[in-house]
Amino acid sequence: MTDSLSQSEHKIVKGWYSKAEKCESPHFDIREQCLPKDISLLVIHNISLPAGEFGGPYISDLFLGRLDKNAHASFNEIYQLRVSAHCLIRRDGHIVQYVSFDHRAWHAGVSSYLGKSKCNDFSIGIELEGTDNIPYTDEQYKCLAELTQLLKSTYQQINGNITGHCDIAPERKTDPGPAFDWQRYKSLLNTLSGVN
Template sequence: MHINELGLLNSVLQRPCRHYDARPDNEVSLLVIHNISLPAGQFGTRYVDDLFMGCIDCEAHESFVDLKGLRVSAHCFIRRTGEVIQYVPFEKRAWHAGVSEFNGRQQCNDFSVGIELEGTDTEPYTQAQYNALHLVTKALMDKYPKITRSRIVGHCDIAPGRKTDPGESFDWPYFFDLVF
């Protein structure tokens, strides 16, 4: 995988969304790993894509009530099959972290890349997802050398007490063995 000058990955599905803006300092120095499934615990639905594209039908499932009017995004979403979908160029600020802090610095969206894995905190991730995440991570590290091992974190690390993803099911040692 390769990232071009616009911050787009080659060879992945591009689904440009409107939920992003400019980075205040053009800095990319942190990778944040998340998980998401809509409805919770259901995989392979269209609803995550609909959420990031801003067209989710909040009446399609009772749990979607809180999503009405929500404007969120991720740079990429990795399905259980390993398919990577890019919504926001890495050069731009996606709206994935919310209230967050890393090493004393607030507003992690300003300087981070957000990758969503289709999953839950407790369901094991697939080998295809680890393989795809490994390739995306290597491409990110090649393009943005400030992303180092110590600057790859979970959402739980930058929003403790508020977020728990990617959860206990994410195998950090295995993932780091793939990448480093």
């Protein structure tokens, strides 16, 4: 881990964030119709496994395709899913990266943004460990804002195209939910950008 580095020293190299723990998922593919320079959307999600419980290995196990269906009754319905996000930000701010930002993670599913479907093709997906109705932590907001700022400078087509999973798949998804404070997040981004 490189937490002792200042934020300005963190970087993205070949799609990997230097601050994150690297934990490569098999659940990704190459962006066939989209080069890294064409990545134009950041999608914010939430996840907890089991639902409403934090900590433990289960989110990583799911994204790595090794979730034990016997570890919890609810896992029998999901253990065979082939899903991933680019990053997970845990409650303490620890970041795990599963897929290079240059590659396509399988986080959005059936989705559409501004009339453009298949959001996985052109987006980056960040999971916050949490639920729709439990407040996120200070550390999560700080780390999300820092990562977002770096992503925006690396993948400049993202610019202001930042949305929740609920907005690109409104019939299916509700995350990051009402507990996510969009104003706080945007204020932190403005501070990092030097905007008053």
